[in-house]
Amino acid sequence: MNKIKKLFGEINLTWKKVILFALIAGVFTAAMALIPTLEYTSFHTIVVSFEVWILFGIFIIMNAKSNIDAALKCFVFFLISQPLVYLLQVPFSSLGWQIFQYYKPWAIWTVACLPMGFMGYYIKKGKWWGYLILLPMIVLTAFSLKTYLKDFTFCHPFYLLVCLFCAAAMILYPIILLPNKKMKAIGAAVSGAIVIGILIFVLLNPYRYSTEILNEVDHKAITMEYQVSLEDNKYGEVYLDDSTGTCVVQANFKKRGKTKLIVVTPEGETREYNLRIEIGTYEIQ
Numbered sequence: 001m002n003k004i005k006k007l008f009g010e011i012n013l014t015w016k017k018v019i020l021f022a023l024i025a026g027v028f029t030a031a032m033a034l035i036p037t038l039e040y041t042s043f044h045t046i047v048v049s050f051e052v053w054i055l056f057g058i059f060i061i062m063n064a065k066s067n068i069d070a071a072l073k074c075f076v077f078f079l080i081s082q083p084l085v086y087l088l089q090v091p092f093s094s095l096g097w098q099i100f101q102y103y104k105p106w107a108i109w110t111v112a113c114l115p116m117g118f119m120g121y122y123i124k125k126g127k128w129w130g131y132l133i134l135l136p137m138i139v140l141t142a143f144s145l146k147t148y149l150k151d152f153t154f155c156h157p158f159y160l161l162v163c164l165f166c167a168a169a170m171i172l173y174p175i176i177l178l179p180n181k182k183m184k185a186i187g188a189a190v191s192g193a194i195v196i197g198i199l200i201f202v203l204l205n206p207y208r209y210s211t212e213i214l215n216e217v218d219h220k221a222i223t224m225e226y227q228v229s230l231e232d233n234k235y236g237e238v239y240l241d242d243s244t245g246t247c248v249v250q251a252n253f254k255k256r257g258k259t260k261l262i263v264v265t266p267e268g269e270t271r272e273y274n275l276r277i278e279i280g281t282y283e284i285q
Contacts, residue, residue, distance in 0.1 A: 005176055009124065013063040013073070022077045025056060026084030033085065034092055040256070040279060042148075042161035047085070050109075051144040051166050053078075054137050057113065061120040062177065074117035078110040126179040131187050134177060138170050138191055145170070146198045151279055153206040155256030167195045206254065209277070213238070213284055214249040217263055217271055222247045231260035235277060253277050 032038055033047040046052045057074055064070035086103050093099045120137075123130040145166035152159040174187020215222055228238045228249050236253040238261060249261070261273040261284065276283040 008062040008176055011063040018073045018077055022080035026081040029085045030088035033089055040155060040158050042159055045162045049144050051141050054141055055169060061117055062124060064121055067118045067121045070121040071114045071117035074113040078113050082106040082110060123177055128183055131178060131183050134173060138173055141166050141170050142194050149198060149202045150207040153202060154279055170195060209253040209280060211251055212248045213251045213282060225266040227264040229262050231262060235259045
């Protein structure tokens with residue numbers, strides 16, 4: 001634990017190191033975005049969400065020499081790293097330069113690094129209200145935990161690592177960053193309670209993916225006389241729905257994977273379709 005604490009306050013973080021850190025973070029994140037097999041894994045989350053970037057920001061703030069130093073170094077770190085993520089993807093993306101449309105939210109957060117870095121430096125002062133400055137970072141990490149824990153229920157063991165990271169970060173931030181023992185205990189207890197609350201909520205409300213997957217068979221419109229089922233019911237359920245005036249096969253998926261959609265026509269003929277299920281998308285053949 002002492003070695004970890006040294007990382008957050010005892011590093012001589014020069015401007016050269018900040019820039020090098022930004023370049024490494026940008027290149028690594030771009031690589032995670034470009035490797036197709038990592039798309040639905042914990043390694044890809046750094047491309048789309050905050051949790052690891054919050055850790056980077058805290059690392060810079062805690063090793064800064066002043067409020068201004070913290071604000072400027074955080075700002076420059078994100079100003080270099082985030083555009084670099086998208087720039088490196090340009091040659092490999094079908095969007096080309098249009099991929100920078102996804103940078104807009106990150107640009108806003110980059111500007112926000114100036115006041116956030118300035119205020120974040122006060123965590124080092126050892127006052128009780130330092131926890132109030134740290135709390136928004138814990139809350140943002142909690143949102144990531146909730147998101148990826150729900151995804152984990154749909155496609156476990158994928159996203160397990162990022163869930164463990166978020167839970168550990170929420171609990172360890174107060175322990176490592178706050179010098180007051182009482183505030184360490186309170187902060188860790190509050191984070192632990194939030195983690196447990198999120199876990200209970202997600203277990204009671206696991207991720208489900210509902211979508212229309214088929215409306216015709218052999219170029220003929222499906223009717224309510226058809227019968228539909230999945231080869232393996234562990235992936236969810238399918239049923240016929242004509243509530244909109246057109247009969248379709250509606251699916252309620254509860255697990256990532258591959259199975260078959262089985263359709264029986266009114267004439268008794270069976271058709272089978274290969275079905276690949278992912279989070280928020282599917283492929284049927």
